[in-house]
Amino acid sequence: MPLFYEIEIRSRLLLGTARYPSPAVLAEAVRRSGTDIVTVSLRRETAGGRQGGAFFELIRELGVRVLPNTAGCHSVSEAVLTARMAREVFGTDWIKLEVIGHQDTLQPDVFGLVEGARILTGEGFQVFPYTTDDLVVAERLLEAGCQVLMPWCAPIGSAMGPQNVQGLRAMRAEFPDVPLIVDAGIGRPSHATTVMELGYDAVLLNTAVAGAADPAAMAEAFAKAIDAGHAAHGAGMLEPRDMAVPSTPLIGKAVFS
Amino acid sequence: MRVLIRGAGVAGLTAAHELLARGAEVTIIESAAGFTGAASWYAGGMLAPWCERESAEETVLTQGIGAADWWEAALPAGSVHRNGTLVVAQPRDGAELKRFASRTSGFRSLDAEQIAALEPALAGRFRQALFFPQEAHLDPRRALSALRQGLAVRGAAFADGDMDERGFALTVDCTGASRIGGIDGLRGVRGEMAYLQTDEVTLSRPVRMLHPRIPLYIVPRGGGLFMCGATMIESDDAGPITTRSLMELLNAAYALHPAFAEARLVETGTGVRPAFADNLPRASRRENTITVNGLYRHGFLLSPAMAGEVAALALGEEIPRGDIR
Numbered sequence: 001m002p003l004f005y006e007i008e009i010r011s012r013l014l015l016g017t018a019r020y021p022s023p024a025v026l027a028e029a030v031r032r033s034g035t036d037i038v039t040v041s042l043r044r045e046t047a048g049g050r051q052g053g054a055f056f057e058l059i060r061e062l063g064v065r066v067l068p069n070t071a072g073c074h075s076v077s078e079a080v081l082t083a084r085m086a087r088e089v090f091g092t093d094w095i096k097l098e099v100i101g102h103q104d105t106l107q108p109d110v111f112g113l114v115e116g117a118r119i120l121t122g123e124g125f126q127v128f129p130y131t132t133d134d135l136v137v138a139e140r141l142l143e144a145g146c147q148v149l150m151p152w153c154a155p156i157g158s159a160m161g162p163q164n165v166q167g168l169r170a171m172r173a174e175f176p177d178v179p180l181i182v183d184a185g186i187g188r189p190s191h192a193t194t195v196m197e198l199g200y201d202a203v204l205l206n207t208a209v210a211g212a213a214d215p216a217a218m219a220e221a222f223a224k225a226i227d228a229g230h231a232a233h234g235a236g237m238l239e240p241r242d243m244a245v246p247s248t249p250l251i252g253k254a255v256f257s
Numbered sequence: 258m259r260v261l262i263r264g265a266g267v268a269g270l271t272a273a274h275e276l277l278a279r280g281a282e283v284t285i286i287e288s289a290a291g292f293t294g295a296a297s298w299y300a301g302g303m304l305a306p307w308c309e310r311e312s313a314e315e316t317v318l319t320q321g322i323g324a325a326d327w328w329e330a331a332l333p334a335g336s337v338h339r340n341g342t343l344v345v346a347q348p349r350d351g352a353e354l355k356r357f358a359s360r361t362s363g364f365r366s367l368d369a370e371q372i373a374a375l376e377p378a379l380a381g382r383f384r385q386a387l388f389f390p391q392e393a394h395l396d397p398r399r400a401l402s403a404l405r406q407g408l409a410v411r412g413a414a415f416a417d418g419d420m421d422e423r424g425f426a427l428t429v430d431c432t433g434a435s436r437i438g439g440i441d442g443l444r445g446v447r448g449e450m451a452y453l454q455t456d457e458v459t460l461s462r463p464v465r466m467l468h469p470r471i472p473l474y475i476v477p478r479g480g481g482l483f484m485c486g487a488t489m490i491e492s493d494d495a496g497p498i499t500t501r502s503l504m505e506l507l508n509a510a511y512a513l514h515p516a517f518a519e520a521r522l523v524e525t526g527t528g529v530r531p532a533f534a535d536n537l538p539r540a541s542r543r544e545n546t547i548t549v550n551g552l553y554r555h556g557f558l559l560s561p562a563m564a565g566e567v568a569a570l571a572l573g574e575e576i577p578r579g580d581i582r
Binding site: 027053057 | 359443445469492
């Protein structure tokens with residue numbers, strides 16, 4: 001199993017906690033996914049309420065590791081402030097850093113992201129940056145102190161699945177030893193299998209599970225798909241070719257045509 | 258039987274109504290703030306069990322189906338509008354409409370012409386919609402006031418201070434979000450809303466506009482007044498609406514109809530919906546106290562059914578006071 005900042009994870013599925021029909025459904029989805037790590041948005045859910053309100057209590061009761069995120073932050077200062085709040089609330093140095101740069105696509109502001117990562121790493125945070133599949137940005141994030149990268153495969157919540165398979169492949173090849181988690185854009189279990197087959201270490205999901213008609217069943221389906229993709233990557237897949245290759249040898253057959 | 262009801266929001270008043278109907282003598286303790294402290298004061302007042310089924314459990318549908326009839330019987334004639342619900346989405350959010358349709362029942366699909374026939378103000382604005390003809394809506398503020406008045410006429414007593422429970426056979430706790438922290442598993446879900454005033458748009462029924470991030474509903478209150486809501490934030494903070502929430506609500510209203518850009522923003526408000534982990538309400542009895550809570554965003558939809566449960570619990574075997582260990 002990969003290490004995220006020296007912590008060995010037990011599941012290659014990371015699950016977001018937003019937009020489930022109810023916390024009870026969320027809890028069931030977490031259980032059936034077998035996930036080890038859930039992400040929680042602080043920005044939206046606190047809204048000035050009692051610190052560590054009832055929802056955070058429910059999250060803590062899930063008994064899994066919490067990766068707080070800065071979802072919805074559009075500036076570095078906002079994201080840094082949210083990260084500090086998250087450390088207080090959940091007592092963890094982990095932070096999934098999101099700095100949104102574009103309103104419609106929710107594309108990360110990669111310049112702000114690098115800057116934010118540098119600031120937070122300096123404060124002892126262990127940063128999981130939500131980034132694009134840009135290799136240069138990835139390099140800068142590593143320079144800023146990140147030890148994990150979370151590239152998107154399509155815009156957040158779009159359910160489009162991998163839009164740039166070559167880009168994801170290149171990223172994997174470029175950073176063979178960095179834990180890579182595909183974050184955002186996955187819509188179906190087959191999408192998750194695809195990126196895992198490319199050799200990614202894990203997948204982070206939220207809407208694809210929360211928005212399903214039966215979130216718990218979908219969480220389980222994703223867990224299986226992620227395992228399948230990972231196992232396939234390890235097992236060594238065939239490369240496609242443009243001619244048929246018979247699975248039964250032709251030599252020894254009675255008729256050659 | 259003398260019953261003390263704590264809380265005069267929708268849960269308390271509906272419970273009082275059912276208990277009075279069964280011959281109980283009812284005293285209701287109101288908050289000093291009047292109705293404005295209750296989540297139901299900020300409600301949409303949609304009696305929309307079919308639409309709610311999109312994200313709610315089946316029991317919200319089965320328990321909520323009778324709500325429109327209940328309110329019609331309890332309120333003055335004309336209070337409940339049985340005009341259905343219209344569900345629309347921007348063309349680029351067509352997938353949301355499909356998703357909504359796949360999770361719900363009791364609707365028919367409308368094309369642009371049928372939308373125009375139903376809501377002329379929306380003519381040419383949407384190409385497809387879902388229409389839930391059996392749904393209804395009411396004005397929560399008028400409904401609460403009328404229900405309270407009806408209860409007073411029928412002999413219910415109202416008090417605004419605390420009361421000694423010893424004079425009562427039974428206490429019914431309907432104090433909603435104020436019990437967060439006191440009732441195990443009860444949490445707050447913050448809802449922000451805005452009232453808009455304009456004579457340029459006329460709607461006859463609640464319109465829900467689907468959006469992947471910012472779903473919105475607009476409920477016509479008559480006289481050019483529209484209630485526009487509502488956010489769903491996991492927080493028990495009842496403070497004023499945030500800029501972001503207001504911006505999102507107004508943006509969505511503007512997207513529904515550009516004339517809302519010139520509407521007057523006459524009020525904003527925040528209510529904290531009390532909810533349990535499954536977002537379903539509960540009524541339970543412990544000795545001489547019945548507690549009903551967790552109505553979440555289904556106050557007007559589910560309080561009639563919960564009031565029935567309260568009455569059944571009340572008329573079950575009574576434990577005389579003094580016998581409690």
